[in-house]
Amino acid sequence: MATITQPISDRSAQRHPEAHEPDVDETTLSALRLWVIMNRAQSAVTAHAAAHVARHGLTLAEFGILEALYHRGPMLLGEVQKRILVSSGGITFLVDRLTAKGLVERRTCDSDRRARYAALTERGQQLVVEMFPTHAQELARVMSGIPIEDQKAATEILKAMGRAAAQMASPEDDR
Amino acid sequence: MATITQPISDRSAQRHPEAHEPDVDETTLSALRLWVIMNRAQSAVTAHAAAHVARHGLTLAEFGILEALYHRGPMLLGEVQKRILVSSGGITFLVDRLTAKGLVERRTCDSDRRARYAALTERGQQLVVEMFPTHAQELARVMSGIPIEDQKAATEILKAMGRAAAQMASPEDDR
DNA sequence: GCTATTATTCTCACCACTGAGATGGTGGCA
DNA sequence: TGCCACCATCTCAGTGGTGAGAATAATAGC
Numbered sequence: 001m002a003t004i005t006q007p008i009s010d011r012s013a014q015r016h017p018e019a020h021e022p023d024v025d026e027t028t029l030s031a032l033r034l035w036v037i038m039n040r041a042q043s044a045v046t047a048h049a050a051a052h053v054a055r056h057g058l059t060l061a062e063f064g065i066l067e068a069l070y071h072r073g074p075m076l077l078g079e080v081q082k083r084i085l086v087s088s089g090g091i092t093f094l095v096d097r098l099t100a101k102g103l104v105e106r107r108t109c110d111s112d113r114r115a116r117y118a119a120l121t122e123r124g125q126q127l128v129v130e131m132f133p134t135h136a137q138e139l140a141r142v143m144s145g146i147p148i149e150d151q152k153a154a155t156e157i158l159k160a161m162g163r164a165a166a167q168m169a170s171p172e173d174d175r
Numbered sequence: 176m177a178t179i180t181q182p183i184s185d186r187s188a189q190r191h192p193e194a195h196e197p198d199v200d201e202t203t204l205s206a207l208r209l210w211v212i213m214n215r216a217q218s219a220v221t222a223h224a225a226a227h228v229a230r231h232g233l234t235l236a237e238f239g240i241l242e243a244l245y246h247r248g249p250m251l252l253g254e255v256q257k258r259i260l261v262s263s264g265g266i267t268f269l270v271d272r273l274t275a276k277g278l279v280e281r282r283t284c285d286s287d288r289r290a291r292y293a294a295l296t297e298r299g300q301q302l303v304v305e306m307f308p309t310h311a312q313e314l315a316r317v318m319s320g321i322p323i324e325d326q327k328a329a330t331e332i333l334k335a336m337g338r339a340a341a342q343m344a345s346p347e348d349d350r
Numbered sequence: 351g352c353t354a355t356t357a358t359t360c361t362c363a364c365c366a367c368t369g370a371g372a373t374g375g376t377g378g379c380a
Numbered sequence: 381t382g383c384c385a386c387c388a389t390c391t392c393a394g395t396g397g398t399g400a401g402a403a404t405a406a407t408a409g410c
Contacts, residue, residue, distance in 0.1 A: 031315040033330055038213070041340065045337075111280075112357090150183055158326065158329065166215075168223070168228050170223060236367080253388060264370095264389095350364060353409090355408075356407075359402105359404085363399100368394085371391085372389105373391090377385095
């Protein structure tokens, strides 16, 4: 059965003898809680977005590519890859699949013969035009309970968080 | 090659003739931006957490189970499933694998013979004791650039967001 | 020029996880 | 008591990717 993404709210559950209180300082606890809550929120919102694009026969990664190409124009595969956060193998695979669906085409790059552009076909463009407004509205609907100022505040905080996390090396890397 | 999760910062890129400005209202744009930024942040932070647990030969889902069992004591499989957000098949699969690794065991439930508890073995418990502090510290390190008040503010907003999204039906459901 | 290094995409073996349906157990009700 | 809707878990075929390495092209240093 599909995962029903629901918040856990049994603060009433009594403690089991084999349970252990987490023992960390205030700062660490804050990070830990934010991590858990962010995962839950992301998962719950993603479920809606994924259901929406699935009605059009797409995965979120596929739609992400279409949307990126629509809003930025043709891009090198490597650019698309960084933008939608998939692996190098993944971008080849996804563009292959979108090409098979007739939504995307590869174009050669004159200045670098290793590189390929991905670009929307006519049909791909039509599909984005059709899907994007409802996709965006669906997200707006899901977040409609959160005041705009809060959304913007969260966006700024998460932007800083993502940036910091992305450029931070893992502790092992500096040996 | 692995995905390098990095923020995109080419506001300097000039607009391609085939590009299209997104045309949505302020409210929708806010939701859209939060959605994108949240995904990026989640992905970047997750990469660190996943790398950490991978050094101990675990996936994040596996570690999530161990952690939940450690902090709450033995739980029914269904409870664990809801808590770590995997499918029904997934929880069986993950508990199988953790059992094969000798970290978790299944226990019968006296009051309901359909149900099974998952519980940590001695070794599982040792592993959580060993891993949890560094896992938590790693998250704290990754988020160390974000002031605690911001972390807490983001946590509250995202908690409301997750709750709202989780209990919200998809537009198709009410037919 | 020539070699070493780096960048871009592609190939392919692999994998963590999904989800529809099966299995077996429970409990309410006529 | 027997029926049946419901529930928890399990099975298994399928999927949406990952990531190491190959192939090829560009670039830097000499």
